[in-house]
Amino acid sequence: MRTFTSGLVLFLAAGALATAHHGLAEFDQTKAVTLTGTVTAFHFVNPHTVVEFEVKDDQGHVQTWQAEMTTPARLKGWTATSLEPGNVVTVTGYRAKSGAAFLWVTTLRSSNGVELKPPK
Amino acid sequence: MHLSRRSVRPSRLVQATGILLMSVGPLLAQGRTEIGIPVTDPLVLAKCGTCHSADAHGNLQRLSWARATPEGWQAALKRMIREHDVALTPPEARAIVKYLSGRHGLAPEESKPVMYYAERRVHDETGLNATVLDACATCHDAAVALSWRRTLDGWRQFAQTHAGRYRFKPDADAIAYLSQAAPFSSPAWATWSARAHPPDPTGRWLITAHVQGRGRFHGEMDVEASSSGDDFLTRVRLHSVTDGVAVMRRGRSVLYAGTAWRGRSQGTGAASTAPDDLSTDAREAMWLAPDGSSAEGRWFWGQYDELGFDVTMQRASSGPVLLLVDPPSFKAGSNAGRIRLIGDRFPAEVTPADVTVGPGMTVRRILSSTPGEIVAEVDVAADARPGQRNISFRSTTLESAVAIYDRVDYLKVTPESSLATFGSQSYARGVQQFEAIGYQRGPDGRARTADDLELGPVPVTWSMEVFYDVDASAYDRVGTISATGFFTPAAANPGTNHDVWIVATAKAERGQDGKALVGKGYLVVTVPTYTFEGRTFVRELGRWIEEGSGAR
Numbered sequence: 209m210r211t212f213t214s215g216l217v218l219f220l221a222a223g224a225l226a227t228a229h230h231g232l233a234e235f236d237q238t239k240a241v242t243l244t245g246t247v248t249a250f251h252f253v254n255p256h257t258v259v260e261f262e263v264k265d266d267q268g269h270v271q272t273w274q275a276e277m278t279t280p281a282r283l284k285g286w287t288a289t290s291l292e293p294g295n296v297v298t299v300t301g302y303r304a305k306s307g308a309a310f311l312w313v314t315t316l317r318s319s320n321g322v323e324l325k326p327p328k
Numbered sequence: 329m330h331l332s333r334r335s336v337r338p339s340r341l342v343q344a345t346g347i348l349l350m351s352v353g354p355l356l357a358q359g360r361t362e363i364g365i366p367v368t369d370p371l372v373l374a375k376c377g378t379c380h381s382a383d384a385h386g387n388l389q390r391l392s393w394a395r396a397t398p399e400g401w402q403a404a405l406k407r408m409i410r411e412h413d414v415a416l417t418p419p420e421a422r423a424i425v426k427y428l429s430g431r432h433g434l435a436p437e438e439s440k441p442v443m444y445y446a447e448r449r450v451h452d453e454t455g456l457n458a459t460v461l462d463a464c465a466t467c468h469d470a471a472v473a474l475s476w477r478r479t480l481d482g483w484r485q486f487a488q489t490h491a492g493r494y495r496f497k498p499d500a501d502a503i504a505y506l507s508q509a510a511p512f513s514s515p516a517w518a519t520w521s522a523r524a525h526p527p528d529p530t531g532r533w534l535i536t537a538h539v540q541g542r543g544r545f546h547g548e549m550d551v552e553a554s555s556s557g558d559d560f561l562t563r564v565r566l567h568s569v570t571d572g573v574a575v576m577r578r579g580r581s582v583l584y585a586g587t588a589w590r591g592r593s594q595g596t597g598a599a600s601t602a603p604d605d606l607s608t609d610a611r612e613a614m615w616l617a618p619d620g621s622s623a624e625g626r627w628f629w630g631q632y633d634e635l636g637f638d639v640t641m642q643r644a645s646s647g648p649v650l651l652l653v654d655p656p657s658f659k660a661g662s663n664a665g666r667i668r669l670i671g672d673r674f675p676a677e678v679t680p681a682d683v684t685v686g687p688g689m690t691v692r693r694i695l696s697s698t699p700g701e702i703v704a705e706v707d708v709a710a711d712a713r714p715g716q717r718n719i720s721f722r723s724t725t726l727e728s729a730v731a732i733y734d735r736v737d738y739l740k741v742t743p744e745s746s747l748a749t750f751g752s753q754s755y756a757r758g759v760q761q762f763e764a765i766g767y768q769r770g771p772d773g774r775a776r777t778a779d780d781l782e783l784g785p786v787p788v789t790w791s792m793e794v795f796y797d798v799d800a801s802a803y804d805r806v807g808t809i810s811a812t813g814f815f816t817p818a819a820a821n822p823g824t825n826h827d828v829w830i831v832a833t834a835k836a837e838r839g840q841d842g843k844a845l846v847g848k849g850y851l852v853v854t855v856p857t858y859t860f861e862g863r864t865f866v867r868e869l870g871r872w873i874e875e876g877s878g879a880r
Contacts, residue, residue: 234796252776253850254452254745256827276795281453281461288776304796 235302235312242300243273243311247318250291252280259316261297273309275299275316277324286322295320362479362513364392369427371420379412390485391432393512395477397439398429398584399446403472426558426584433585434477435520436618438510445471446590446613447626448633450743457509463502467494473506477514480507520618526586527620529560532644534672536651537637539606540742541761541813543570543785546651546670549641554580562593566637569654569670575606589614589623603759604635604814614639631749631758648673650726653719656784657731657766661710664692667730669702669721678702684720688712688732708732714768714781731781736766736837738775739786739847741830746849748807750821752856762813764788764832764847788813788832788847795827802826806853817853826853 245263259275275297280286291297296319301311316324366386367373373382380388387393396404402425408414409421416424433439444451453461453470464473478486483506487498530551537545547566554561564577579593595607611633614625621643628636642649650671658665669683680691683704689712692705702721712732719729742763749758766786770779790809794802806826807817815830827850834845 249848251744251848251850255852256850258850274795289774292774306796306798308796308798310796 232302232312234304234306235310236305237302239302240300240314241303241311242298244296244298245273247291247293247295247297248272249293250288252283252286252288252290254279257283257286259291259297259299259313261299271309273299273311275301275311275313277313277316283324286324290322291318292320295322361481362393365395365432367391367431369424369431372424372427375414375416375420375424376408390482391428393479393482395432395434395512395517396429397434397442397446397475398425398588398590400475401425401428401432426582429584429588430586431521433588434475435514435516435585436587436615437516438477438514439475439585439587440615442471442475443613443615443625445469445475446588448611448613448628449626450746457502457505459499459501460505460509463496463499474510477510477512477517478507479512482512483507483510520586523586527583527616527618529581529583529589529616529620529623533623533641534644534649534651535564535566535639535641537566537639539637540635540763541604542606543568544652544654545569545575545637547575548644548672551581558582560591562591564593569652569668577607577610579612581612583616587616587618589616589625593627603630603756604761606637608635610636614641631756632747634747634758634760644672646673648675648721648724650719650721650724650729653726653729655730656782657733658689658706658708660688660708660712660714660732660734663707665706665708666695667704667706669704669719670700671702671721671724672700674699674702674721680704682722684718684725685730686717686719689717689730716781731768731783733768733781733783735768736783736786736834736845737769737780737839738767739788739832739834739837739845740765740767740776741832741847741849744849746830746851748815748817748851748853749856750817750853751819752821755856757817757819758856759817760815760830760851762790762809762815762830762832762849764813764834766834766837766845786832786837786845787835789835791831791833792851793829793831795829815851815853821855823855825855827851828853 243263245261247259247261249260251258257277257280259277260272261275262270262272264270277283298317299311299313300315301313304310313324364385364387367388368386376391377388380391382388405421405425409416451469453465456465456470460470460473464470483503487503491498530553533549533551535547535549539545545566545568547564550563551560559580559582562579562581564579566575567573576596577593578596579591581589581591583589589612591612592609593612594609597607599605599607608629610627610629612625612627614623616623623641624639626636626638648671650669652670654668654670674697678694678697680694683691683702685691685706688709690707692707695703695705697703714733715731716728717730717732718725718727742765746760747758748760751757764786766783767775768781768783769775770777770781772779790811790813792803792809794806805818805822806828807815809815809830813832830849830851832847837845839845
C-alpha cells in the first residue's frame with residue numbers, strides 16, 4: 209500500500225477532491241464506454257494509476273487507450289504487477305470530453321483474474 | 329526582534345481554556361503511569377513554564393511526556409508563537425529547539441524511519457497501519473505524526489486537539505496504533521539517552537552523492553567545531569563522476585540528540601540564476617549512525633525543496649577506502665571495458681591482483697592510479713550471470729558495486745510521481761529534473777519486482793504528453809522538457825492543473841518487439857496557490873527561527 213505524500217499531498221488536500229487531485233470534469237459522465245484490448249503498460253503510481261492498452265477496431269486498426277483509475281493506496285491489494293503487458297482487459301468508463309483516447313475507469317476486468325470497481 | 333501576536337482575541341481565550349481543561353486529566357494519568365523527562369533549562373522553563381505547569385519533579389505539563397525530532401519541536405514552537413502568543417527572539421527559538429530535540433529527542437533507530445520528512449523527499453508510505461494512513465497520511469506525511477513519541481494519554485490528548493483544530497473525528501484505532509508504534513518510553517531511547525558521550529562529528533568525512541540529472545559525485549567534508557561550541561562548520565569538496573566538475577560548499581550545522589544533523593550550506597562561488605545551480609543555498613538534513621561512523625541524508629533547495637544532493641558519508645580512515653565504481657553496469661560479453669574505482673588513500677603501487685571484481689569479470693590491467701582513483705581494464709565473460717557484483721580493493725569492499733546484465737528490459741523514469749508549479753508574482757516556478765534508469769528483470773521474470781536489476785542511467789530522448797490533449801495544443805500552456813530531462817513550467821500561470829507524462833525514449837536500447845524502450849513518469853503541473861497557500865508564513869518563520877531576523 210502506498211500513499212504519495214510530501215509536497216503533493218498538501219496539494220491533494222487543498223484540492224479536497226474525493227477522487228484525488230482532480231475531479232471528473234474532464235470526462236463525459238453521461239455515457240459509459242466499454243473497450244476490450246491488450247495491456248501494454250501499467251503505471252502503479254500517484255496520483256492516479258493508469259493502464260495503457262491497445263484496442264483493435266473492426267478494420268484492424270490499433271489505437272492505444274489510457275484508462276485512469278484511483279490512487280495506489282485505494283486499490284487495496286493491488287501491486288505494480290497486478291496488470292502486465294499481454295493481459296487482455298475489458299474496461300468500462302467515461303471518455304475524455306476532448307476526444308482523446310482516455311477513460312476514467314468505472315469497472316475493469318483482466319484475463320489474469322484481476323477485477324476492479326474503483327471507488328469514486 | 330520579537331515575533332508575537334499581541335492581541336488576544338476572545339476565541340483564543342476560549343481555546344486556551346479548553347486546552348487547559350483537557351490537559352488536567354491526562355496530566356494526572358501521565359504522572360501515574362510513566363516517568364516524565366524533567367525540564368532543567370532556564371530558558372525553556374521561562375518561556376514554556378508559564379503555561380505548561382511544573383510538578384514537584386520538575387516535569388512540565390505535556391512537554392515532559394513528549395519526545396520529537398527537531399522538525400517536530402520546531403513545528404510545535406511555531407504553533408506556540410502563532411496561536412499562543414509566545415514571544416521569542418530567534419536565538420531563543422533556536423536554543424529551545426536544540427534543548428528539547430536533545431533532551432526530549434528520538435534515538436537513531438526511532439528517527440531513521442521518519443528521515444524522509446526532514447529530508448523533504450517525495451515518499452510512498454509503505455508498511456503502515458491502514459487506519460493511520462487514513463487518519464494521518466490523507467493530509468500530510470505519516471512521519472509528521474511518527475516524528476513524535478507520546479504516552480497513550482498523550483496521543484489521546486493530541487488526537488483530541490488535532491481533531492478539533494482540523495475538524496475530524498479522532499480514531500481510536502489510530503491512537504492505539506500510534507501509542508504502540510511511537511511510545512514515549514522505549515528501550516532505544518533509554519539506551520541512547522543514557523550514553524556517556526555524544527558522537528563528535530568533527531574530522532574528515534568521505535562523501536558520495538547523487539544529484540538527479542547530474543549523476544554521481546564523490547568528495548570529502550571537513551567538520552570543525554565553531555568558536556561558540558553550539559554548532560559545526562563544514563567545508564565540502566565534491567567532484568562529478570560524470571564530467572569531473574568541482575563543487576565547493578561551506579556551511580554550518582547542528583547535531584541534535586547526537587544523531588539529527590541539520591544545517592545549511594552554500595557554494596563558495598556565486599550561484600547563477602539557474603534553479604538547479606549546485607552552488608545554491610541548501611538545507612541539510614542527515615542521519616548520523618549511532619556509532620558516529622557514517623551519515624546519510626539530503627541537501628536540498630527549490631520552491632518546494634525539489635532539488636538537491638542525496639548524500640552518504642563515512643569517516644575517513646588511515647587506510648584505503650573504496651567509495652564507488654563507475655560505470656555502474658557492464659554488459660555480459662564486453663571486453664576491454666574501462667572501470668573506475670574511486671576512493672581515498674589508494675597506494676602508489678597497484679596491480680590487477682589488488683582488485684577483485686567477482687565471478688564472470690576479469691581485470692586485465694591497471695591503466696592508471698592515483699590516491700583517489702584507480703582505472704582498470706576489465707573483461708566480462710559472455711556467459712557471466714546477470715546480477716550485482718561486489719568490487720574489492722585489497723581489504724576494502726564495496727557491495728553491489730556493479731551490475732552485470734545481458735539486456736535492458738525496461739526503463740523507469742524517476743521520479744515516477746512528481747510535482748511542478750507554475751509561478752506567480754510572489755513565487756518562482758517549481759521545476760522538476762528527471763532521469764531514465766534501465767532495468768533487467770530478475771529471476772522471477774517479471775518487470776517491476778524487487779529482484780529486478782538496476783543498471784543505471786540510460787541515454788534517452790525526452791518528450792512529454794499532456795493528458796486529454798488531442799493536438800499538442802496544451803504544450804505551450806504547460807511547459808517544456810529539456811534534452812537533459814529538466815522540466816520548466818510555462819511562464820504564465822494558466823490557473824488550472826495539468827497532468828503530464830514525461831516520456832523517455834531510449835536512444836539505443838530496444839524491446840523484444842524491436843521498438844525503442846519507453847518509460848514514463850507522472851508529473852502534475854499545478855498552480856502556485858495550491859502548493860503555497862497557507863504555507864507562506866510557516867515557511868518563512870522556519871527560516872527565521874533557523875537563521876535569525878535577517879532572514880525575514
